[in-house]
Amino acid sequence: MEEIVSAVLDAVHKAGLVEVEVSARHVHLTQRDVETLFGPGAKLEPKRPLSQPGQFLSGQRVTLVGPKGRKERTAVLGPVRGAAQVELSKSDCVELGVKAPLRESGDVAGSGAVTIEGPCGSIHLEEGAIIARNHIHLTTADAELLNLHDKQRVSVAVMTERPVVFRDVVIRVSPNFNCRMHIDFDEANAALVSGFTLGKIIR
Ligand SMILES: [Zn+2]
Known part of the structure; x- marks a missing residue:
């Protein structure tokens, strides 16, 4: 089961999709x-x-x-x-x-x-x-997979009923991170974020 979950997560990250968390x-x-x-x-x-x-x-x-x-x-x-x-x-x-x-x-x-x-x-x-500033935490492995580097800025489409594209989102890379995008409540409310939400990294 764990292998399946990890394979699914790899595929998700490879597609440039990242879970959105609200701070x-x-x-x-x-x-x-x-x-x-x-x-x-x-x-x-x-x-x-x-x-x-x-x-x-x-x-x-x-x-x-x-x-x-x-x-x-x-x-x-x-x-x-x-x-x-x-x-x-x-x-x-x-x-x-x-x-x-x-x-x-x-x-x-x-x-x-x-x-x-x-x-x-x-x-x-x-x-x-x-x-x-909204940002994405990436592991070193995910950053390599997506060809992104620390401090890089990207756009992210938050996939909801009222989708919002955020620009100038900072990429942060560390081997110790878990892959997540962090936005605040104003940003989440603007995009009607509720429950599990994915963002798609676009460039
Ligand atoms: Zn964060």
Whole structure:
């Protein structure tokens, strides 16, 4: 059975098809931030693994605070990182009154300001709020199969009842990735994404 599944997945990837996953608003924190928000010695508690190996949804939640609003029960993803990052949709930005630029994950220099509240404290980020650029995680093997390379930009047709073609989608390649496209809720809603959805890489 596993062999059949793997053969089907190979055929799917070879055709340039990739599963689309929708990322809700979330934060990445440093260990120091975790202790400020959740108390001295606190650690992120893994609740559920995410599709990319080693990444997890934690059991902890925070509140995001901007000049115009609050977002309670915002997810915290782990493991901890070297810099805090808050990933928002454009709709979140409008509701919070936060000005976040479109960026690739990790590129937070000069990005938006936002406050994060936890049960034991709060932190104000002068930078860290971004609208994450949509992207595709590919394994090295899949990238070779599709003749794509890290940082390349492609277009992707999301195959739904109301199909949307996204341009300038970033390809990210690592042997440790699982093959997935990541879009935010605004993008998913624009394309009426619901349930299992495939995107087709077009060039
Ligand atoms: Zn991703």
